Amino acid sequence: MDNQKHMRDEFIGKMHELAKKDRNVVMVNADMGAPALDLFRLELPQNFVNVGIAEQNMIAVATGLALEGKKVYTFAIAPFTTSRCHEFIKLNAGLMKIPINILGVGAGVGYDDSGPTHHLTEDITIMRAIPNLEIYSPSYSDMAKNVSEIVYKSPNPTYTRLDRKLVPDLSKYYQYDDFTxxxxxxxxxxxxxxxxxxxxxxxxxxxxxxxxxxxxxxxxxxxxxxxxxxxxxxxxxxxxxxxxxxxxxxxxxxxxxxxxxxxxxxxxxxxxxxxxxxxxxxxxxxxxxxxxxxxxxxxxxxxxxxx
Amino acid sequence: MQENIIKELEKKAHELKQSTLNLCIGACTGHVTSSMSCAEILAVLYYGNILRQKPGNPKWDGRDRFILSKGQGSPILYVTLADKGFFPKEWLNDFCKENAKFGVHLQCDVPGVEITTGSLGHGLGVGAGMALAAKMDRKDHFVFVLLGDAELYEGSNWEAAMFAGHNRLNNLIAIIDRNWLGVIEYTERALSLEPLEDKWRSFGWEVKRVNGNSVKELLNALYDFRSFRFTKPLVIIADTIKGKGICSMEHFPLMHGAAPRGEAAEKAKQELSECFF
Structure with missing residues (x-):
């Protein structure tokens, strides 16, 4: 897995690529870091919004930006961008069908060393109960990259749950696949x-x-x-x-x-x-x-x- | 300021109140007192040459955005939007009925309504996002957010206030309908909101405090907002009376979600008609 990238970095890297072509791509972030995000912030600071560790406001601000035509991605540790701000997603993204793309890293017990506060073992249950929301759960890096573009093109709000850790490559199974x-x-x-x-x-x-x-x-x-x-x-x-x-x-x-x-x-x-x-x-x-x-x-x- | 304009707006506020009361009595539901407290605010925004909007083209890109974050005040906004021509007045006849276009809380699919509200603490954050988008795109419209005072108990408002203050969103104007009442209790008895001015100032906002049931004071507070004189977002703390105009419902706890019925309804109508000269 030496040359493998984290799913998170592939997903954000693709978003970066899209943002270079489309100035309306905006990342709203709850003070969450990633190597790919550092590059994005450096090259496109005007497309990066840090709301601080305030996930409810992250979803609200993202909704406001999306209502004005921005293609918005949000990013936080998975339990905090789901359970913590569930009603904001339900009403702003689900009920109003505002196409924001929510990225959560650390599905399952990926943050194993951090303990149960950082585990996310209920998101499938609660997020699939939100109408209009698409939910993606990629299994390897290149798929995560493709999903980043799929959600960019989707007219619906989306939630993508990613594993925090490096996972083996599954490309051999997905050659010529468009992930639809x-x-x-x-x-x-x-x-x-x-x-x-x-x-x-x-x-x-x-x-x-x-x-x-x-x-x-x-x-x-x-x-x-x-x-x-x-x-x-x-x-x-x-x-x-x-x-x-x-x-x-x-x-x-x-x-x-x-x-x-x-x-x-x-x-x-x-x-x-x-x-x-x-x-x-x-x-x-x-x-x-x-x-x-x-x-x-x-x-x-x-x-x-x-x- | 021309006295005749003030008189006209006071008259309009009164008309909005009467229509709203009739609407809620007819539907046997709707938050009457929450609507009464903000009638002058809506009259000034919609009829006082403040909001730049085109009723025939509700999604016109150059419009000022208005978010009623205190979604329980929807009856008076629906009445206002119908009166302005955003949608046919006949729609009001079905308010809260089966197959109606809208109900007690605010729905974004109604022409003139920007976002769905009803759950409190959502509007300011969304408004901040809209204002930020306008800054990014160098657009000159404004975003207005009308908040309830007891809505400020929701912590999300302060997340949004910090964000807007930090980002110097001087195209964002929050108005707080400071009617001093929550659902069951006076705010200062339940959980003190004051000193509100200091709170907002410390979050990086320009602060004005006015009598929110005074058309004149509201107009004064807003007369030069489009000049971008401030480098900060502006909050207008508008002191109001909950249920203003209906003596039997004014400033009284537990009237929050009440729509009067029977004799109480006739009394409310009578009181409201007598309060305007």
Whole structure:
């Protein structure tokens, strides 16, 4: 992963590129740093607005700018740009359908060393309840870059949740892909497939490897747009006898719940096993947290073997 | 200042109050007292040659933006916008009814309304963003935000005030309808808002304080705003009386969301008609 860039920097780098061509691109920031952002601030200071650590005002100012025709991106640590200012997003972006692009870094327990104040394990639940909001959850850097342009072009408000840490490259799966379908079956499986989003897609691929060693072929599906969810996903799920959803997120209304809704509403015969976080706050160390909550690779392998 | 202009605006404020009261009585809902306190403010802004707007073209780019952040004051704004010709007066007949164009709180899809409000503490931040955009694009229109005084308990206002002060948004004008009442209690008993002038000044704003039910004082406070004489955003703290003009509802707690019914409604109409000479 030596040459890999953080998803955050690829996303912001693309925004920078767009801002060079379109002077209406503005970044409203809640005092949050990133190497790519330093470059943006240096080259385009007039397109950069720091509101201080004030996420409600970040969304409000972004809304005002967008109402006047600016193409606005906002940026803060993920829990603070979602839970902290949820009603501002609901009313200003959702209700009025103002196209601001909210970027949150640190989905799941990416800020593992910072503890539960900086973890974000409920955003899928609360953000998908906002009408008109598109939700993106990229799984690797180049996808994040593409999503940055997708949200720039979208007429709707958007929320993009990014993992804080470096993640492996998945380009080999996405050659010639325009990232508009919202999901991809990365590996076709036999009777069972694992479905995941963001950093957990990499866990899913690891789990698949473990089963290949045992002679079993488990499929892997990457969902990178959580809302609107692709209507085609239903057909992919229907091919399998069982789906296992894994998420670094609370099970209550989270990623697995989206899959459950598709299966139930579509009257599919596919069985679903949801694996995610239980009702609890977790502390320190992503590996430690994943093991304790049994969402790590080995624990999920054990769970799938029971199916 | 010409006395006849003042008289005309006072008359207009009174007409707006009467129409608003009738609107709320007809719908059996709507925040009457919150509307009464800001009638003179709206009369001055919309009829006193303050707001630069084109009712026939509500989204005209050169317009001054007006945000009613205290969205519960929507009845009197709807009445004003209908009277100015932003939309047909007939729309008012369905206020708060099924399939109506609008209800108790303010909706952005109504011609002349910039943003949806009702949840408090949103308008100033959005207005600051609009004012910043105008600065970025070197446009010369102004952004007005009318806030309720008890709305200032929402901390987001102070985030926005700090932001606007720091960025010297001198194209942003906040008016505070200082009617001294929240929902259940007088503000200074519930949680002191004063000294308001010092608070805003320390956040980097130019501050004026006037009798907000006086057309003359409001006009005086705004007479030269377009000159950009100030390098800071301007806040006008407009001391008002909640329910002004309806004696039985004036300056009295628990009247916040009340629309009078039956005998109380007739009494309110009578009191309002008698308060203007």
């Amino acid at each position: 379908s919202g999901f991809k079956e990365l590996e076709k499986g036999g009777e069972i497939a694992i479905i995941a989003t963001g950093n957990m897609v990499h866990n899913a691929l690891e789990i698949r490897k473990k089963f290949l060693e045992k002679g079993r072929n488990i499929g892997v599906i990457d969902i990178y747009r959580l809302k609107p969810i692709s209507t085609d996903l239903k057909n992919t799920l229907a091919k399998y006898k069982a789906i296992v959803s894994i998420e670094e997120h609370l099970l209550d209304g989270g990623f697995g719940s989206i899959i459950a809704e598709i299966i139930m509403d579509g009257n599919l015969n596919t069985k679903l096993k949801r694996i995610g976080l239980k009702d609890y706050f977790y502390i320190y160390g992503r590996e430690n947290i994943q093991k304790r909550c049994r969402i790590d690779v080995n624990s999920v392998v054990e769970e799938i073997e029971k199916i």
